[in-house]
Amino acid sequence: MSEVLALDCVVIGGGVVGLAVGRELAMAGRDVVVLEAEPMTGCITSSRNSEVIHAGLYYPTGSLKAELCVAGRQKLYDYCRDRHIPHKRCGKLVVASNEAEVAYLEKLLKQAEANGVDDCRLIDSAELACLEPHIAGFAALVSPSTGIIDSHRLMEAYIADIEAHGGSVVLNSPVLGGELLADAVRLSIGGRDPVEIEAKLVVNAAGLSAWTISEGMLGLDCKTIPERHYAKGCYFSLTGRAPAERLIYPVPETGGLGVHLTLDLAGQARFGPDVEWVETIDYDVDPHRAEKFYGAIRRYWPNLPDGALQPAYSGMRPKVAGPNGGGAGDFVIQGPEATGHPAYAALYGIESPGLTASLAIAGRVARLASR
Structure with missing residues (x-):
């Protein structure tokens, strides 16, 4: 039997x-090793999203999403400023495309205020036209604290901090299985140099693969593993100039925030994601999905030209609630007490606003693990 590496x-x-x-x-002060199965960090869910810094408007008050998004958003802005990470507090508008949707905006404003987001306001169609002349609507909710970020530069900064404090990130290291021991976790790691390791603390933050990792963990009570659902979202890029300076969102749909206009830091516009509930993971973008995009976008940008959308990319949302459960679901963050083992913590359903909340999520995990 090969030697077991103690960590x-x-x-x-x-x-x-x-x-x-x-x-x-x-x-x-912990000695940390981050294991990544892929040849590079952040190349799955973390690189297949809108790169939006969310304000925390939508999530039920008292939920982890609400708490950690609002706390994490300010931490993230401060971190970006201190570390010179490219970002922009561009703001966003949630647009009511008809009179009936105005009631939703009023409800959303109250939800935002209950979550501690205190800078939102409602505007009428005249002020909307002044702010964004190409965007049409009966009214809109203004969220000044929403922004955009270079997620890859953010992850590079996180890695630099890990390494500066003695930790390491190891690529091409898939976890093939594990076992819960009395006060440690043993993991079988594949790749070019397979190895058995034994750790005093293991945090399962594997995103889409979090369920698979836990299902392969001998000794873990399967009742601690929540439901697993995948919601695929496709994005289309815009050929031509962006029609707005702010992010433009419609009234949300089940499982997502609707096909919205987001901008990258160069000002290029893209639209998405839509929502497609799927059983398996694939990242193909069907060009025919553009037909629905045109209809959805023209609700708030009537002059979108024909032929202006091109397939861009897609992403998968790891969810703990499916369409029959409303499609939302909260973050599931289990410390050792919740997993039932002193050396194992697990995160499930870390979808949007996971990027925004990343620093706050990390703080919560560290507190749970130290109890």
Whole structure:
């Protein structure tokens, strides 16, 4: 039998949340190794999203999404400023395309205020036309604290912090299985140099693969693993100039926030994501889905030209609630008490606003693991 490598902390998953958790633990003085199955960090869910810094408007008051988004948003803006990470507090508008949807905006404003988001306001169609002349609507909710970020530069900064505090990130290291021991977790790691490791703390932050990792963990009570659902979202890029300076969102749909206009830091516009509930993971973008995009976008940008949309990319949302359960679901963040084992923590359903909340999520995981 090969020698077992003894470690202090192992974080499974090198996406933005796994890296944030690794950073938090390393800065707390733990000896941390982040394991990433892919050849590079952040190349799955963390690189297939809108790169939006969310304000925290939509989530039920008292939910982890609401709490950690609002707390994480300010932490993230401060971190970006201190570390010179490219970002922009561009703001966003949630647009009511008809009179009936205005009631939703009023409800959303109250929800935002209950969550601690205190800078939103409602505007009428005349002020909307002044702010964004190409955008049409009966009214809109203005969210000044919404922004955009270079997620790859953010992850590079997290990695730099991990390494500066003695930790490491190891690529091409898939977790093939594990076992819960009395006070440690043993993991079988594949790749070019397979190895058995034993850690005093393992944090499963594997995103889409979090369920699979836990299902392969001998000794873990399967009742601690929540439901698993996948919601695929496609994006289309715009050929030509962006019609707005702010992000433009419609009234949300089941499982997502609707096909919205987002901008990258160069000002290029893209639209998405839509919502397609799927059983398996694939990232193909069907060009025919553009037909529905044109209809959805023209509700708030009537002059979208024919032929202006091109397939861009797609992403998968890891969810703990499916369409029959409303499609929302909260973050599931289990410390050792919730998993039932002193050395194992697990995160499930870390979808949007996971990037925004990454620093706050990491702080919560570190607190739970230290109890």
